[in-house]
Amino acid sequence: MINSVRNTVLAICNKNNYGYISPSDFNLFGQQAQMDMFEDYFYQYNYQINKVNAHTTGSSYANLAENLLEVIDSFSVYEALVNNPPATNNYSLPAIIIGNTGDFYYINRLQFKNLDIEKVSESKLLNLTNSLLTAPTEEWPAYIVRGNTATIYPDTIAGAGVVFCQYIRYPLAPKWTYSTLTNGEPVFNHTSADYQDFELPLSDEPMLTTKILQYAGISIRETEVVNTMNTMEANENQQEQ
Amino acid sequence: MAYLSGYQYYENAGAVPEDENWGSYQYVSLTDVVNNFMLIYQGNHELVNNINRYQVLFHAKRAIQELNYDAFKEIKALELNVCDDLRFVLPPDFVNWVRLSLFKNGMLYPLTENIQANSAESYLQDNNCNILFDQSGNILQPEHSLLDTERLAGTARTMYLNNDSIYNGSEGYNIDGQWYFDFQIGARYGLNTETANVNPTFRLDKAAGVINFSSGMAGEQCVLEYISDGMNRQPFTGTGSKGDPYVPNPSDVGVKVHKFFEEFIYAYIKYTILNSRFGIQEYVVRRAQKDKSALLRNAKIRISNLHPARLLMNMRGQNKLIK
Numbered sequence: 001m002i003n004s005v006r007n008t009v010l011a012i013c014n015k016n017n018y019g020y021i022s023p024s025d026f027n028l029f030g031q032q033a034q035m036d037m038f039e040d041y042f043y044q045y046n047y048q049i050n051k052v053n054a055h056t057t058g059s060s061y062a063n064l065a066e067n068l069l070e071v072i073d074s075f076s077v078y079e080a081l082v083n084n085p086p087a088t089n090n091y092s093l094p095a096i097i098i099g100n101t102g103d104f105y106y107i108n109r110l111q112f113k114n115l116d117i118e119k120v121s122e123s124k125l126l127n128l129t130n131s132l133l134t135a136p137t138e139e140w141p142a143y144i145v146r147g148n149t150a151t152i153y154p155d156t157i158a159g160a161g162v163v164f165c166q167y168i169r170y171p172l173a174p175k176w177t178y179s180t181l182t183n184g185e186p187v188f189n190h191t192s193a194d195y196q197d198f199e200l201p202l203s204d205e206p207m208l209t210t211k212i213l214q215y216a217g218i219s220i221r222e223t224e225v226v227n228t229m230n231t232m233e234a235n236e237n238q239q240e241q
Numbered sequence: 242m243a244y245l246s247g248y249q250y251y252e253n254a255g256a257v258p259e260d261e262n263w264g265s266y267q268y269v270s271l272t273d274v275v276n277n278f279m280l281i282y283q284g285n286h287e288l289v290n291n292i293n294r295y296q297v298l299f300h301a302k303r304a305i306q307e308l309n310y311d312a313f314k315e316i317k318a319l320e321l322n323v324c325d326d327l328r329f330v331l332p333p334d335f336v337n338w339v340r341l342s343l344f345k346n347g348m349l350y351p352l353t354e355n356i357q358a359n360s361a362e363s364y365l366q367d368n369n370c371n372i373l374f375d376q377s378g379n380i381l382q383p384e385h386s387l388l389d390t391e392r393l394a395g396t397a398r399t400m401y402l403n404n405d406s407i408y409n410g411s412e413g414y415n416i417d418g419q420w421y422f423d424f425q426i427g428a429r430y431g432l433n434t435e436t437a438n439v440n441p442t443f444r445l446d447k448a449a450g451v452i453n454f455s456s457g458m459a460g461e462q463c464v465l466e467y468i469s470d471g472m473n474r475q476p477f478t479g480t481g482s483k484g485d486p487y488v489p490n491p492s493d494v495g496v497k498v499h500k501f502f503e504e505f506i507y508a509y510i511k512y513t514i515l516n517s518r519f520g521i522q523e524y525v526v527r528r529a530q531k532d533k534s535a536l537l538r539n540a541k542i543r544i545s546n547l548h549p550a551r552l553l554m555n556m557r558g559q560n561k562l563i564k
Contacts, residue, residue, distance in 0.1 A: 053285070118293065118294045118295060120295070128295060131299075133298070133299050133302045134299050137493060139493050139494065140275075140295070140298055
């Protein structure tokens with residue numbers, strides 16, 4: 001999808017070699033656009049949930065909340081957390097995963113054996129642990145987050161390979177790669193080791209293009225491009241609701 | 242449908258204790274209750290949303306406690322020997338007593354709760370009845386009050402018609418060659434049926450956590466029937482690591498509720514959550530409340546196990562005026 005998007009962006013912007021977008025600029029704009037749309041998925045999902053609860057949405061193909069959930073779930077990762085320091089009830093939250101991603105976006109749940117570990121606010125921790133009825137046990141474990149560390153209660157839950165995490169990661173940064181120049185133009189090479197396509201669904205290509213064009217329009221100081229793309233985005237959002 | 246194989250049910254698959262699963266199909270565990278509630282009644286499209294699991298756990302446990310107090314009819318029994326201190330320390334999961342009995346000669350004799358105090362603290366006093374203090378200003382106390390001392394020595398008298406009765410050993414009279422000692426000489430009109438019991442008496446000291454008996458219980462076997470709250474608390478094992486709060490670790494394994502009350506528990510949790518949340522319409526709260534109350538009523542009727550065969554024996558005596 002990334003080459004198609006780039007070609008479209010260049011076709012719209014690049015006129016008489018005035019609006020040329022370099023590969024590195026395109027990658028930066030692409031990352032911004034993808035992150036913007038990724039974040040927007042969660043707002044859209046919440047909006048669609050409210051519509052479902054108001055009985056103003058259909059089922060099956062018209063169930064947009066389910067469709068959005070599918071996209072969000074495509075960024076779901078499940079992995080064991082690393083004990084830090086070892087043999088304690090402190091675990092490092094996922095920071096580095098494959099490729100060039102940075103971080104987790106949202107920790108959905110921690111798991112111990114076949115049980116969910118419940119996230120609690122640190123402001124409630126002492127109330128929770130001092131309550132006979134709700135104190136965390138190995139049947140009802142809980143955790144708090146301090147910085148990049150999850151502390152699990154009770155502290156008998158410790159050691160490597162016992163706590164697992166399911167989280168939504170950020171999309172990988174897109175990278176349009178090339179290896180050679182032909183007539184001064186870079187030639188797309190998807191076999192490059194650092195190649196990375198957009199991770200959003202194909203149906204998001206028009207919106208991705210629109211957003212990249214907004215950034216590109218600002219970059220080349222072309223107000224007309226920015227305004228046009230803003231209008232297109234607003235229209236599209238209106239239609240999708 | 243059975244959820245255990247026959248071998249698992251009858252012999253715990255060879256593990257100890259063998260009776261672990263006997264009768265278990267009557268119950269649903271606390272884990273199941275909380276898990277089912279979070280799955281079915283909590284979510285984006287449910288009345289209850291964005292709730293912490295510990296809140297559901299709290300309300301589920303409170304429901305089980307309330308049911309244990311009066312609806313479950315699950316009465317525990319503990320037999321202990323009462324020694325010379327005439328004291329029965331309450332069991333660790335004691336909430337309230339149902340009945341105390343003296344077990345003697347193969348029979349259970351129900352004991353009567355003494356309507357008078359049978360134990361008291363005492364302060365040391367001088368000849369002028371002034372209370373005595375130590376150097377720190379604390380009141381000096383004897384080990385036992387006179388009331389306790391006499392009760393433990395078996396010299397205290399009681400208004401009950403047992404061996405400690407004030408009439409026991411008093412002057413009697415002879416009628417037709419038979420001596421009567423249990424009544425004082427003089428007119429007596431009727432009998433105080435409240436205290437007309439030959440068995441030893443007891444009185445519960447809730448604050449001290451003991452049951453104090455009259456002297457007739459010394460060396461006897463006592464059976465306490467009592468109710469608990471169904472929480473099955475285990476000893477705390479939390480250690481509390483450096484910088485972290487002490488974490489008690491009572492286990493909830495074994496906390497369960499009869500299946501007749503399962504639907505009520507869900508309704509109870511739903512109601513208590515909706516009732517305490519901000520912005521829930523009153524009609525929604527009322528609906529949940531009615532739901533909960535109706536389900537409790539149904540469950541109580543079911544658990545009372547009323548059916549013709551059980552009533553038959555009682556009904557057979559319906560025409561007998563003096564039973």
